[in-house]
Amino acid sequence: MAKINWMDITRENVIKAIEIFHAENTEYPSSKSTFLIYNGKKLPAKHIRGMAYKVAYGKEISKNDFGGGMETMRFFERLGFEIFYTGKSEHIDKKSVIKQKQSKQTIGAVQAQLIMNAKQASADKIKIPAKAVIEQKNALQLLLNRIFNGDIVxxxxxxxxxxxxxxxxDYENLYKSxxxxxxxxxxxxRNVQLRCxxxxxxxxxxxxxxxRQHFSxxxxxxxxxxxxxxxxxxxxLWIQACKDINAKDxxxxxxDEVRAYYDSIRDIESSKQGYKLVRIMHGQTDFEADGAEESLKKLLNIKLEVAINTKIQSNDGLKIGLYLQTNELKNGADxxxxxxxxKKSDFDIFVLPxxxxxxxxxxxxNADICIKEDINNIFKACINLSEEIGKAVIVSSVDxxxxxxxxxSNALANETETANALYIKHTMTECSALELEEYREISKSMFEPILYKGYRIGMTICYDCNHSLFSRMYGIKGVDVIINSTxxxxxxDKWYKYNKVRAIENACYNFVTMGGDGTVANPHSYVYGFNAIxxxxxxxxxxxxxxxLNLPGSIYVYDTSLDDGCxxxxxxxxxxxxRNKNYQLEIPVGGINxxxxxxxxxxxxxxxxxxxxxxxxxCLVEGNDILKPExxxxxxxAKELTEISNKRYIVVNKHKYIEDEIFSNKLSVVLKVRSMENFCAVIIESDNINxxxxxxxxxxxxxxxxxxxKFGIDLDRTTGPEAIWKNKEGMKASWRENFEWLIHEMDKNL
Structure with a gap:
């Protein structure tokens, strides 16, 4: 489906469409859920929207290519029109909803703040001075000798x-890249002796x-x-510095290649030999300044904590309290x-489903998260709850x-921590983040990690964990924890696999809690927790x-300090x-070539x-790259596939030889999830596993x-993105445009 640009359609285009509608229609159509109010008359909003598209671009658009209801309502509100919306759901009062506001209000405070944060972040590039290197290294050496009683070579x-x-x-992929x-x-x-x-x-x-020259x-x-x-x-941080500084020698x-290779060898071989190799960026601390020794101690303490898959964790660990709040418990007393x-319990973050x-x-x-006053009131209420319980809190709801x-929300946040953060659901929802007009600005800050007690944290909601992209947007920014409210x-089994893989591919902890119906024999509501591998x-x-496990009404606490790292x-x-009874393609085992x-x-x-x-x-993916959504x-x-019709998708993952432990611990589940989340077939080929x-x-x-x-593949179950991004309950084909944009952003940020 062609991409649709609604942003260039003007108020004048809509008024012209209304005039054409009046000229061509002798009577109004039967009542629908969404009406455009113009000159005191109720007009069919989605129909007028389609006509405005034709006025603007000179061509028809199918009503199957865009949504009515809330999507159409927000389109007209952006242009300053009055809308009468009678859509009903269990979350909305049975009375009709009428909203009248100027287009500048519909962006909302949180969106504006997120946009501002994104623009500010883009301006704050890492800079490393080129001068005073010798003086700083000499000062650092003196401080190290003082701290370690002269035991410095x-x-x-x-x-x-x-x-x-x-x-x-370990060097094959590094050399190739x-x-x-x-x-x-x-x-x-070969065999070059390196120094430390x-x-x-x-x-x-x-x-x-x-x-500075190391950041190329x-x-x-x-x-x-x-x-x-x-x-x-x-x-x-080092990757970001390389992007910002872009040093050339x-x-x-x-x-540049030689220096990068030698630095990599130091990191890899030190890890193999059990040494802790700490890197300090020139300019990160002024080692000649007052208080430099304390700054260095703090820096080393941070850097010397136990690292898990390149993530730095606190020795104290993080305690996550997951509330399995099923429907019968959603009342004031419970x-x-x-x-x-x-209040009486010892943990750090209280998470609701x-x-x-x-x-x-x-x-x-009753709020609208696109209105400044409403989102501020929500933040205030969540902060009050956080203050009451003495813990950070994650609350999930619907507007x-x-x-x-x-x-x-964290009422106890210090100046380096996050006080409030917002995440909006993308998939299987009535109104998706992907359809927000300012999404491309909002997303830049929506996926900024929450900072809490030295940890970087991301949030997702329910079915968003079924798509690797949303969690990976946090992963590329080095999060330590992702928390999903379902x-x-x-x-x-599905939720187990999805969230286990979200942990593996982002090398972070992943936790999930749920709601559901706790009165039935099997509520199908669970808590999950996975470590970084x-x-x-x-x-x-x-x-x-x-x-x-999984008793409705329970609060389950996961303590990361108890993780053995295995x-x-x-x-x-x-x-x-x-075997497939029906298949249209046979592929020789080990013979994809x-x-x-x-x-x-x-x-x-x-x-x-x-x-x-x-x-x-x-789609050919080499070796362990299959672990990386990017x-x-x-x-x-890929844009090269746009014009190809009736597509079926098979991901081919090639290895030379696969260690049994790597396959059983990681690849086995990742390959299954790649087929599930992308609605495709996945083939793995190697000398020993096919x-x-x-x-x-x-x-x-x-x-x-x-x-x-031979493998007999049912191609009817390999329709890939086309099976995911289509108009169906909870999904819209039009959301694919921003999803693809986000893929590009992920790739660009890497």
Whole structure:
């Protein structure tokens, strides 16, 4: 479907459309839910909107290509028209709703604030001074000797700290990425002995002082290509600095690549040898200033905390309280009882499910989050609740127009922490964040991590966890925790897989709580918690003093300090394999190249193979790139596919050899989820493991059983993005435009 631009349609276009409507219609159509009020008359709003499109662009638009109701109402309000809306839902009073406000008001305070924050953030680029490097390094050395009682050696070498003789293992992807940056392959010299700026052997501590020239595009490429190691500096900050500074050193011509490669070797080999390598950015602290020693101690304390997959965590851990608030508990008495227990309990963040109940429930459901006064009142009420319980809180509700949102509030926030944050639901909703006119500005701040007790936190709502993009927008900014509030009544296995993978691909903790109906025998409402490598964590129940999980009305507390940092095998690792009775394409096991050789290459990583009237799109993803949404989504939504009709999608993931542990702990579940979330088939090929997955009809994962050495693929279940972004309950085809824009933003930010 062609992209629709409503922003260029003017008030004059609408008035002209009304005139044409009056000339062509002798009587008004029967009553509908949304009316345009003009000169005292009620006109069919969606019909007039379509006519205004024709006036503006000179061509017809199908009514199936855009929505009525709230979407159309907001279109006219932006242009200053009066709307009469009679849409009904369980969240809105049965009376008709009439809204009259100027277009400047509909943007709303929170949107305006988010836009302002986004613009401010874009202006605050990281800058590193080029001067006083020697003076600062000398001052740093003196301070380190003072702190570590003289146990500091400068320019130290280690027998193990050399450039590798053979490019293999951890260095394969690194070498490939750096060499592809500008085509240079001479940077990777063999067996070069490397030195370290400062070493404290008693602490197994290495400190590298990174000057301006270290922050180049080549270094950014290398940082993005690291293997699964622990580092003791803020990798996302270093990546951002590389983007902002973009240092260039042309003597010799590949100096940037060489420096980036050597820095990477230091990080990788130090991790292997059990050393903590801390990087300090020149200009990060003035080591000649008063209080420099305390600043350095603070810096080292932060950097020396236990790191999990490049994320720095507090030794104290974070305690997340997940309230399994089912429908029968959504009343004043039960909420008050829960709050009394929360007040007396030791945890950090109190999380309520999607469409939760709280003491100011009516304020939330009668508000419009696009109005300044309303959102400020919501923030104030949430802050008051946070202050009452002495904890941060996440409340999820719906406004008067069906827009579902979550609010984080922390009444105890210090000057470096987040006091209030807002997230708006994107999918399976009446009104999506994706249809907001200012979405492209709002999203820049909506996905800014919440800062709380040294942690970076992101929020999502319900079905948004079924799409890797929304969580990944936080992941690329280095979040430590993602918290999802779900409505309940879900398929346990689906939510388990989705949220386990959200943890793995973003290398962060992932927690989920739910609502639902607690009066039935099986409410299908659950709490989940996963560590940064996908292991399920065990909570404790502060309400009912039992180890039993998923009891309605319970508050389950997850304590990250109890995480052992280990991985865990995918529960569905040994899932039974099945054959498709109906299939239209056979692919030889381990023989995808046979079909690719007969396919048309569109661009890097994308091939098209004809099967009768269907165009099968093969998207090639190399190695562990399958763990990264930014390597998968741009292929599935590539602009080169726009003009191709009747598409079917198969993701092909190629490896040389796969370790059993990597497959059972990570790849097994990630591959299943890639098929589920993208409604496609996924094939993995390697010397030792060859499997094929399909999305089932109920969006679960099927593992295919081969027959006669071939996988029989049902192409009717591989319609990909076209199956997701279409007009159906809770979704609209028009939302795809901003979804694709967000994919581009994710890729650009990396």
């Amino acid at each position: 400068c320019e130290k070498t280690f027998p193990w700290l050399k450039a590798p003789d053979i490019i293999e293992g 750096i060499s592809e940056y500008r085509g240079d392959k001479a940077f990777a010299k 700026d400062f070493v404290c052997e008693s602490e197994k501590l290495i400190i590298e002082y990174d000057e 595009q080549a270094r950014k490429v290398s940082l993005l290509s690291y293997p699964d190691i622990s580092v003791y500096f803020d990798r996302q 042309g003597q010799p011509v590949n100096r 909420f008050a009882n829960a709050i009394e227990i929360v 999607e469409l939760s109940y709280c003491s100011f429930h009516s304020l939330l459901t 008067v127009y069906g827009t579902i949102f979550s609010v984080f 409505g309940g009544n879900v398929v346990y 996908g292991k399920e964590l065990k909570p404790y129940n502060i309400m009912k003093k039992t180890t039993a 991985a865990a095998k995918d529960k569905s690792h040994n899932q039974s394999k099945t 046979e079909l690719l050789s007969q396919s048309k290459r569109l661009t890097d990583g994308i091939y098209v193979y004809k099967v009768k009237d269907k165009n099968v799109v093969f 390597k998968v989504l741009p292929l599935l939504y 499997e094929c997955y399909q999305c089932g009809k109920n969006r679960t994962a099927q593992v295919l059983q081969s027959e006669n050495g």
